[in-house]
Each structure stands twice: as C-alpha cells, then as structure tokens.
Amino acid sequence: MSTFSSSRAGTPGTRHAHHFNAAGAALPSAATLTAVIDHLNLEARVGGYEAAEAARERTESVYGLAATLLGVQPVDIALVESATVAWQRAVSALPLRPGDRILASASSYVSSALHLLELRRSRGVHVEVLPADGSGRVDLAAFERAIRTPAALVTVAHVPTSSGLVEPVAEIGALAGAAGVPVLLDATQSAGQLPVAAGPLGCDIVVATGRKFLRGPRGTGLLYVSPRMREVMRPQAPDVRGARWVADQHFDLDDGARRYETWEAAHALRLGLGVALSEALELGVERIQERIGTLAGRLRDGLAGVPGIDLADPPGPGSGIVTFVRDGQEPAQTARELRSAGFHLVSVPATHGQWDLGRRGLSAVVRASVHVYNDEDDVDALISHLASGSALASGSALASGPALASGPALASGPALASGPAERRARAAKPVPRASGDRADVVVVGAGVHGSSAAWQLAGRGMHVIHLDRFPAGHVEGSSHGRTRMIRRAYPSPVWDDFVERAYEAWSDLAGNAGQRLVTETGGLFARHVTAAGGLRGPGCRKVDHGRAAELFPGLALGPEFTALYDPAAGVIDAAGAMRCLGELGRAYGVEQRFGCPAKSWAADGDGVRVETPDGTVRADRLVVCAGPWTAELLPGFAQALRVVRIVNLHLGASRPEQLSPPRLGPFSVEVPGIGLLYGIPAFGGHGVKIGLDHGPADDLAAARPPLTDEEREALLALARRFLPAADGPVEEEITCRYTMAPRNRFAIGAMPGLPQVLVAAACSGHGFKFGPAIGVALAELATGKERPDLDFLAPSRMGV
Structure with missing residues (x-):
C-alpha cells in the first residue's frame, strides 16, 4: 500500500464522503482521534490536573514538533x-503608536483585517493594503517602494482563504528585512501543505491553525515569535502560564514564546495536534506539497473543461485550494447542492475577503481543497458530477444508496448543508422522478422505521411513494418526542448482532445528517436482587447498589436492587433524527404524501395495488411500517398485536446537573408490584424523562386524552423515590402508543407467501433504537438481499 493510500485508509472520514474542505477543517487521522479521546477518558478517570501531569512529556513534545x-x-x-x-496576542503585544504604518496584503483573512481596522480606529495606526500585480500576488515593485517609508509591521497571508494563490513570502521577507521591518506571516492555509520555514522566509512572527492542512483538532493553533521580537513585544494580558509573580508589585515574563499562552488549555486537543504534526513530518511537507499540488492541478484542469464552471483563482502560483463559480447560481447554493450529493466543500463570501474578492468584483466563490487522503477518484467524481449539469443528478454519487452501502460519496447523504433544518430542507432538490400512479415501492407509515426505509430505498435508485395517514410531524404513533435511549444491554445474545448494527446505522445516519444524533453516556438497568433473568450484553457488567450510586449519583437505588451497567448506552436525539430522515428522503426524491392513508391493498401479479384517497398506486413492493395500524393493512397480525397507552413526564430540577450526564444516564428499574420504570437524563436543556413501559389498551378510533391525575401522580411518586433531585415542576406531559407483541419481539421481513410485501411491526417499546438499521434491512430485503441474521424476527415467528 502506498504512503498516500495508507493516509486515506487511516482517515475514517474518507469512508463517508468526498471531502474537499481541508482549507476549512481537514479530516483527522484515526490516530489523532484516538489520542484526543484517550486523554479525555483519562481526565474522566483521574482528573484533569492529574491527566495533564501524566501526559506532560507528550505535551512538551508538541513544542518540538x-x-x-x-x-x-x-x-x-x-x-x-x-x-x-x-x-x-501577537499584534496586541506590538508597541504600536498613533501614526505607525501597517502594510497588509490583499490576501489577509477577515479576522486579521478586522483587527487592523479596529487598531486604526482605537490606536490611530495607518493600515495600507498592498496592491496586487497581474498574477494576483503582492506587487513586489510597489511593495519595495512602500517599504522605503518607515513601517511598524508587514503582514501577509501565505495562502488566502478566498483562493489558491501563493504569495511570494520569501521575497517580501527579504525586502522587509533589508528595511528593518518585521513580517507577520499568516500560515493558516499553508502550514501542512507548503514548507513554512520562518528563517528562510524572513518572518519574525508566524501564526497557524491546527485544524486545516495540519489535520489537527479544532481548537488548536501555533504562534512563533522570534527572540528579536520578544525583546520588544509584551503580552497585553499576562497569565500565570507565561509569567511569575515574584513580588508584591512585580512579575517576570517567561523568556520564551509561552509568555503568550494561558494556563487553561485543552490538553487532549494539544495531544491530538502532536500526533497530527508527527504524521505530517513523517510524510514530509515537500511530499505533501507535491501530492496536493498534483490533485489540485487535476481538479483545476478538469473544472476548466466543464461548461458553466468558471475558475475564480488568480493566475498566480496555486496551492491545494481551487475556487470556482457556477453560471446562474449563487456559490452558497452550489456548495449546498454538492454537499447534498456527498461532496463536502464550502462557499466563501466576499465578507471573508473584501480586500481580495471584493476588489475582484466577486460576491462569493465555491472553495474546494484537497489533501493527502484524497485520491484521483475523488477529484474525478467531483468533476463528473458538476459536468452532469445538476448538483443532484442521478449517477454514481447516488447509485449505491445511502448509509451502509458502498461508495465514499454516500454517507454524507443529501440535504445536509450546515445551518438550521429549514435551510437544509430548502436546499435539497428532489431527484427528478416520474410521478403518478406508478412507483417501485410504496412505504406506508412515516415513523422512524418507515422514514428510514423510504430514504434507504430511494438511495438505491427506487422511486418511492411514502404514505402516512396523518399530517407531517403528528404525535399519533410512537416516533414523536425529543429523546430515546440506546443500549447494548439485552436479555438474549440473539439480539447482539442487530444491536451492533443499530449503533453502526445511527453513526452513518449522523454522518449523512451532519449532526450528532447519539450521545453515549452509560446506562444502568436495575432489578430486585431476588428477581430472575435480567439484561446482559457485550461490555456490560453487574454492579451492586453502592457501585450504581457511584456511577449515577442522580439515581437512588436501595440495597434491594442490583443493576447492570452498560457503558455504551446513551441518548438518541429522536426529534432531530426524524427531522433529518424527512429531509434525506426529500433530497433523494421520496414522494412524501402526508395526510394520505393506504386504505387497502391487494396483490397485483408480482407487485401490489394500493388504494389511497388520491387514487390507485401500483408498485413492485409494499413496505408496511404502520405501527398501531399494522393490523388494519395486514390482518394476520390482529391476534398477535395489542396497542397500549404509554405516558411520559419531563421533570425539572433546582439543580439540573444532578440529573444530567455524567451524574445520570438512561436507566430502568423493575419495581416490584409496579412494573418497569424507565428514564432518560436531562438533556438538551430539557428535564429528565420518565415513564412506565405498560399501560391500558388504547382505542385507535378515539382521540387520546391528556394525562390523568392518577397517571401523573404514579410517575411523580416513582420520581420522588428514585430521582430525589427531580424537585422541579412538570415541564411536559407526553402520551404515545406502544404496539406490543408476544415476548416483546417485533416482525421484520416479507409476509409469508407474499414476497412483494414487507413489514416492520410491533416495536414493543424498544424499536426506535433500531430505526435506521431496520430501514437498511427493509431496503436490502426489498432489493433481493438475504438477511438470515433477522430470521428470529421473521413475521412467521409471530404466528402470522
């Protein structure tokens, strides 16, 4: 395996999208990620100060790297x-006086320019933007003339954020050095992709970030200050990290550049930066530059031949950044549509580079930036996609389906532009499909299972019509509400493989959605010491009530209880997941028909015929995910399923941290004589959620009444017993419907004798956690793939 192939293989993010955003935040290696997580785990075990001391030598090595x-x-x-x-910190430490001149390149980054403009206002300095020559770089002749007049500082961005230009830093440094003027080099976009040797470049101050071409974690950066400049620069706000308070009215500054640091720092991130620096140095910056230059050249050449695409980089020497615009389309929209098709890049507005883009008459550009983890296939895929004439055209980026299918473009999914969900939804343009009374698949039910299945099927190239009897966002089934729990703890090993697939599917959905959907907190699942059976699971361990109190101080278990601790248990952002699934479906062309029930269906040869209020729809496959209404469409389930009423409360607390992770995670307690109490910690600004997993039969034909006083008091009494910190008001009351099946199983698969009809039915109170994995399973079964691992959940096992 070549060196660069190894870099790609060691970068997990390459499996989820075509990533062209190294200039924003490059993908970290698995080793960098591990270094960060390992130190955070160490801090959690022994404490932050103690962990810092244990890692002191490794942290110190980062300075050397x-x-x-x-x-x-x-x-x-x-x-x-x-x-x-x-x-x-560097510029604020300069002894600037009113009337001092600062010469700045037009390539200066927005934050630097804003600081300079504020210094002009507050300290009376003169800020002069250096003119550019025909190549777009600093005009060296004009600079030589400008530097003849005394100046306090020259600042230049090695590579701007708004183009792939490379400034002639060595020449600028030589001219400034001859004039005795210090040079501040902004190496934000160059460190890691170009050699940045301060001495040969003639730079007295260098600033750089860790997150871009160095591939370090966000929240890390570097500052170099030469010994000469440290003699004249003093930090405006000395900190105990870089100064010693040696007497009542006196302190000494550190001799080195650490005088510009503060005591508090993210040690885990610094260790991750150290790994990233080691990897860059091991590869060699010159080799990295050559690789990035080759890929960027391939991208420039390819885009130059795409009709309607105009390259926006100045004609001067280029770096790993390539900018362009698309005829008739705002760059922000181009970036959104590309991201929705699995290409991660960004748009850069003129507000981030007025001295560059503004002066060139560009309101914004699309910015693509490559790194060593990219390959020729990434580049060619982007060129081909843009050449197809539609940022969401069908083709290679969609053909294999979304999450859990092959191909790096898929796991980024559609409709994933950053920002509010409403903006992502507007950005998503459905794949053009023929509408009418014909579809490849009809999916009935827009809960978590139906929405997951519809998206997965559409991602495999299917024309999907998605029906739901209620309006969008309804609360009639059991997929509404803010949170759910996920856990590996299950009563039988038969579930273990499917549980593992569920975790993987949530991870893939989160990657597609561009947002975190699962937060692992650990969970406790308790039962009376005399009770038989109970949960078990990979990585889980039994604990007594004393150890349980240490793990979750917010949960009060008496000595009559024992518990199973599941370190992988966590909280699902259920509302976010449902929103994202809807957006993903629309982006892949799912024809969503809310308020349109499937009144009946019948086999139609090898396909089906579905009757709706809007007419008849014919399809090759019918997928039923109708929750409580399953038996209406599939009468064979009538004897097996029962629908019950479930109620939940969200409770406030005077000290909400007592009921939040890490002091509380998802939990359940089998309370003798009462039943199973379950709960999800205070999360996302909302109070702790509790409920009982049983209730009376629910009448689907009647409106659901609000909580009764008896239901509310029963839950409050349990809260007082097991959650003493839940001393606040009832923040929210929720009712929903559980569809229960024998042995708390549920059915996934084809109906016996009807291979064209598939079902996911009877969540039995624990099906939400499997939602994305069930969607994958239904899509695979519908397209002919066998899933023997799900035989234990076949409808026939339920007597259907």
Missing part, C-alpha cells in the same frame, strides 16, 4: 487555541 515544522526552536513556540488567537 511545531518548532521542527517551522524551522525554529521549541522555546520560540506558543500553543494557542487558533490562528486568530495567535494573531491577536
């Missing part, structure tokens, strides 16, 4: 939170 990258000494390096923080 950064110094090697910049060709300086470790004492010259400060570790900070970002390039902007580095810039602000």
Whole structure:
C-alpha cells in the first residue's frame, strides 16, 4: 500500500464522503482521534490536573514538533487555541503608536483585517493594503517602494482563504528585512501543505491553525515569535502560564514564546495536534506539497473543461485550494447542492475577503481543497458530477444508496448543508422522478422505521411513494418526542448482532445528517436482587447498589436492587433524527404524501395495488411500517398485536446537573408490584424523562386524552423515590402508543407467501433504537438481499 493510500485508509472520514474542505477543517487521522479521546477518558478517570501531569512529556513534545515544522526552536513556540488567537496576542503585544504604518496584503483573512481596522480606529495606526500585480500576488515593485517609508509591521497571508494563490513570502521577507521591518506571516492555509520555514522566509512572527492542512483538532493553533521580537513585544494580558509573580508589585515574563499562552488549555486537543504534526513530518511537507499540488492541478484542469464552471483563482502560483463559480447560481447554493450529493466543500463570501474578492468584483466563490487522503477518484467524481449539469443528478454519487452501502460519496447523504433544518430542507432538490400512479415501492407509515426505509430505498435508485395517514410531524404513533435511549444491554445474545448494527446505522445516519444524533453516556438497568433473568450484553457488567450510586449519583437505588451497567448506552436525539430522515428522503426524491392513508391493498401479479384517497398506486413492493395500524393493512397480525397507552413526564430540577450526564444516564428499574420504570437524563436543556413501559389498551378510533391525575401522580411518586433531585415542576406531559407483541419481539421481513410485501411491526417499546438499521434491512430485503441474521424476527415467528 502506498504512503498516500495508507493516509486515506487511516482517515475514517474518507469512508463517508468526498471531502474537499481541508482549507476549512481537514479530516483527522484515526490516530489523532484516538489520542484526543484517550486523554479525555483519562481526565474522566483521574482528573484533569492529574491527566495533564501524566501526559506532560507528550505535551512538551508538541513544542518540538511545531518548532521542527517551522524551522525554529521549541522555546520560540506558543500553543494557542487558533490562528486568530495567535494573531491577536501577537499584534496586541506590538508597541504600536498613533501614526505607525501597517502594510497588509490583499490576501489577509477577515479576522486579521478586522483587527487592523479596529487598531486604526482605537490606536490611530495607518493600515495600507498592498496592491496586487497581474498574477494576483503582492506587487513586489510597489511593495519595495512602500517599504522605503518607515513601517511598524508587514503582514501577509501565505495562502488566502478566498483562493489558491501563493504569495511570494520569501521575497517580501527579504525586502522587509533589508528595511528593518518585521513580517507577520499568516500560515493558516499553508502550514501542512507548503514548507513554512520562518528563517528562510524572513518572518519574525508566524501564526497557524491546527485544524486545516495540519489535520489537527479544532481548537488548536501555533504562534512563533522570534527572540528579536520578544525583546520588544509584551503580552497585553499576562497569565500565570507565561509569567511569575515574584513580588508584591512585580512579575517576570517567561523568556520564551509561552509568555503568550494561558494556563487553561485543552490538553487532549494539544495531544491530538502532536500526533497530527508527527504524521505530517513523517510524510514530509515537500511530499505533501507535491501530492496536493498534483490533485489540485487535476481538479483545476478538469473544472476548466466543464461548461458553466468558471475558475475564480488568480493566475498566480496555486496551492491545494481551487475556487470556482457556477453560471446562474449563487456559490452558497452550489456548495449546498454538492454537499447534498456527498461532496463536502464550502462557499466563501466576499465578507471573508473584501480586500481580495471584493476588489475582484466577486460576491462569493465555491472553495474546494484537497489533501493527502484524497485520491484521483475523488477529484474525478467531483468533476463528473458538476459536468452532469445538476448538483443532484442521478449517477454514481447516488447509485449505491445511502448509509451502509458502498461508495465514499454516500454517507454524507443529501440535504445536509450546515445551518438550521429549514435551510437544509430548502436546499435539497428532489431527484427528478416520474410521478403518478406508478412507483417501485410504496412505504406506508412515516415513523422512524418507515422514514428510514423510504430514504434507504430511494438511495438505491427506487422511486418511492411514502404514505402516512396523518399530517407531517403528528404525535399519533410512537416516533414523536425529543429523546430515546440506546443500549447494548439485552436479555438474549440473539439480539447482539442487530444491536451492533443499530449503533453502526445511527453513526452513518449522523454522518449523512451532519449532526450528532447519539450521545453515549452509560446506562444502568436495575432489578430486585431476588428477581430472575435480567439484561446482559457485550461490555456490560453487574454492579451492586453502592457501585450504581457511584456511577449515577442522580439515581437512588436501595440495597434491594442490583443493576447492570452498560457503558455504551446513551441518548438518541429522536426529534432531530426524524427531522433529518424527512429531509434525506426529500433530497433523494421520496414522494412524501402526508395526510394520505393506504386504505387497502391487494396483490397485483408480482407487485401490489394500493388504494389511497388520491387514487390507485401500483408498485413492485409494499413496505408496511404502520405501527398501531399494522393490523388494519395486514390482518394476520390482529391476534398477535395489542396497542397500549404509554405516558411520559419531563421533570425539572433546582439543580439540573444532578440529573444530567455524567451524574445520570438512561436507566430502568423493575419495581416490584409496579412494573418497569424507565428514564432518560436531562438533556438538551430539557428535564429528565420518565415513564412506565405498560399501560391500558388504547382505542385507535378515539382521540387520546391528556394525562390523568392518577397517571401523573404514579410517575411523580416513582420520581420522588428514585430521582430525589427531580424537585422541579412538570415541564411536559407526553402520551404515545406502544404496539406490543408476544415476548416483546417485533416482525421484520416479507409476509409469508407474499414476497412483494414487507413489514416492520410491533416495536414493543424498544424499536426506535433500531430505526435506521431496520430501514437498511427493509431496503436490502426489498432489493433481493438475504438477511438470515433477522430470521428470529421473521413475521412467521409471530404466528402470522
């Protein structure tokens, strides 16, 4: 395996999308990710100070690695939170006086320019933007003339955020050095992809970020200050990290650049930065530059031949950044549509580079940026997609289906532009499909299972008509509400494989959605010490009530209880998941018909005929995910399923942290004589959620009444017993319907004798956690793939 193939293989994010955003935040390696997580786990076990001491030598080595990258000494390096923080601390430390001149390149980043403009207002300095030559770079002749007049500082961005231009830094440094003027180099977009040796470049100050081409974690940055400049620069806000308070009215600054640091820092992120620096140095920056240059050249050449695409980079030497615009379309919309098809890149507005884009008459550009984890297939896929004439055209980016299917473009999914969900939904354009009374698949039911199945099927190239009897966002079934729990703890090993698939499917959905949907907190599942059976599961362990109190101080179990601790249990953002599934479905062309029930259906040869209020729909497959209404469409389930009423409360607390992770996670308690109490910790600004997993029969023909006083008091009494910190008001009351089946199983698969009809039925109170995995299963079964791992959930096992 080649070096760059190894880099790609060691970068988990490459399996989820074509990533062209190294200039924004590059994909970290698995080793970098592990370093961060391992240290966070260590902090959780022993404490932050103790973990920092244990990792002191590794943290100290980061200074040496950064110094090697910049060709300086470790004492010259400060570790900070970002390039902007580095810039602000350095410039604020300069002894600037009213009338001082600062010469800035037109490539300056917005945050730097804003700081300079504020210094002009508040300290009376003169800010002069250097003119560019025909190549777009600093005009060296004009600069030489400008530097003849005394100046306090020259600042230049090695590579701007708004184009792939590379400034002639060495020449600028030589001219400024001859004039005795210090140079501040903004290496935000160059460190990691271009050699940045401060000495040969003639730079006295260098600022850089960790998250871009260095592939470090967000929240990390580097600051180099030469010994010469440290003699004249003093930090405006000294901190105990970089100064010693030696007497009542006196302190001494650290001799090195650490005088610009603060005591508090994210040690885990710094360790991750160290790994990223090691990887960059091991590959060699020159080799990285060559690889990135080759890929960027391939992208520029390819885009130059695409009708309707105009390259926006200046004609000067290029880097790993390629900018372009699309005729007749705002760059932000182009970026959104590309992301929806699995290509992660961004648009850069003129507000981020007025001295560059604004002066070139560009309101914004689309920015694609490559790194060593990219390959020729990534580049060719983007060129081909843009050449197809539609940012959501059908083709290779969609053909294999969404999450859990092959192909790197898929797991980023559609409709995933950053920002509010409403904006993502507007950005998603359905794949053009023929509408009418014919479809490949009709999916009935828009709960978590039906929505997952519809999206997965559409991602496999199917024309899907998705029916639901109620309006969008209804609360009539059991998929509404803010949160659900997920756990590996199950009573029988027969579930283990499917549970593992559920975790994987949630991870893939989150990758498609561009947002976190599962937060692992650990969970406790308790029962009376005399009770038989109980939960078990991979990685789970039994604990007594004392240990349970240490794990979850918010849960009060007496000595009569024992518990199973599941470290992988967590909280699902159920509302977010339902929103994202709807958006994903629309983006892949699912024809969603809310308020349109399936009145009846019949076999139609090898297909089906479905009757709706809008007419007859014929399809090759029917997928029924109708929850409580399953038996209306599939009468064979009538004897097996029963629908019950379930109620939940969200409770406030005077000290909500007592009922939030890590002091409380998902839990259940089998209370003798009462039943199973379950709960989800306070999460996302909402109070702890509790409920009982049983209730009376529910009449589907009648409106659901609100909670009764008896239902409310029963839950409040249990809260007082097991959650003493839940001393606040009832924040929310929720009712829903559980569809219960024998042995709390549920049915997934084809109906006996009717291979064209598939069903996911009877969640039995624990089906939401399997939602995305059930969607994958139904899509695979509908397209002919066998799933013997689900035989234990076949409808025939339920007597259908």
